[in-house]
Amino acid sequence: MKEIITSIENQKIKNIRKLLENKNILKEKKFIIENDNLIEEAYKNEMLLEAYALIDYDNYLNLDLIYVSEKVMKSISDLKSTPKIIGISKIKENNELGEKIVLLDNVQDPGNIGTIIRNCVAFGVDTLVLSKDCANIYSKKVLRSCVGMIYNINIIIEDLENIIPKIKEKNIKVISTALDATSEINQINKDKYAIIFGNEGNGIREELIEKSDMKVKIEMSAKCESLNVGVSSGIILYNIFRGKHE
């Protein structure tokens, strides 16, 4: 007979509910994940701390499950339809700076952050640095749009002003994307770079542009002023990545 947690006042369950609030995620250094795909990724990456499931969940990964009643599951999920399983994932703690770095300055849309993570993994970026005022990277909206890629990259949350000197110490050039730029994407060193992408409405803060070693722009028709930040990051990272092979 399997034991089932049926009380929403159970201490474990209360602790999970805390993680529904973004502010507690960074404090507790863990986050809720909600679909098979993401739970599988967490498991494979040895980041899965616990998994809570309904009694009829098809445990195809043979996970060590904690069973809960439907009422309890409802209390720890904010999805419209109650999931059959939720997992608790560790936050990957690796503050090491690689040599292929993307920095985000106050990016606010969780969908954009998820898309950028996906682009980074697709095109070989090893480190993603988010300024503290970016949207929460461990929120469900980000997790949904990055389709499980979150374990494939080092994530650092830090003021960009603090991290830029460390990048320069490593002899890596800091690059801003700016409309008045004069450099082209193909002038970026393919093996070592740190590229900043800015806020959706305001772009990169002036102080950070001033600290950059190089400014690049994406050539486009005069009819269009700017691109979505997920798209710009995709175009720049793809062209750096492909430059290698040519």
Next chain:
Amino acid sequence: MKEIITSIENQKIKNIRKLLENKNILKEKKFIIENDNLIEEAYKNEMLLEAYALIDYDNYLNLDLIYVSEKVMKSISDLKSTPKIIGISKIKENNELGEKIVLLDNVQDPGNIGTIIRNCVAFGVDTLVLSKDCANIYSKKVLRSCVGMIYNINIIIEDLENIIPKIKEKNIKVISTALDATSEINQINKDKYAIIFGNEGNGIREELIEKSDMKVKIEMSAKCESLNVGVSSGIILYNIFRGKHE
């Protein structure tokens, strides 16, 4: 003394309310637009049919306004905070096929469609064809994410099966984006192309891939399976656009 519509039962106001439902937009061939930027674009493009404003609206474009009370404005907007102005825009009717064409097969996310419109305008695409099962292109979510670019491109809503023979008659190659593709982006003819992008989860329907003259893929790390469709379209269109100048 300016005349102000104060009744939400006024016939004009009732007609506008119909446009809050997507299904009526295509039937009536007009759509609601909600911010200064978009209203300015509609006006400059001679697509603005009417504009409804609160009495204290700063009419900097010197538009021929119809004044309404705040209650009436609330009834014709579904924004959280009542706007000071809304416009009614014509749908640009131009079914002419250009020579730089993007086709969307069942793209469902309005944000993705808006991003793709922006990419198309940025990189010189002249015609955007949407299959009838795509998300409504004149919905507010699309309009928000395409930042006023909707007037800068021919838009055709048609079954892709019907439009592909017409494209081929014009001697334009139909290109699919597919994971098992063997062709590279730089093999695409820069002056004449028709590229299909597919549904977020399922990609392009098999029947359409079979009808294509060429399949291209975006090279990426093995860690990542696929990109967001807004990003893929940006990467492919940018690289075709830039190819021209090199």
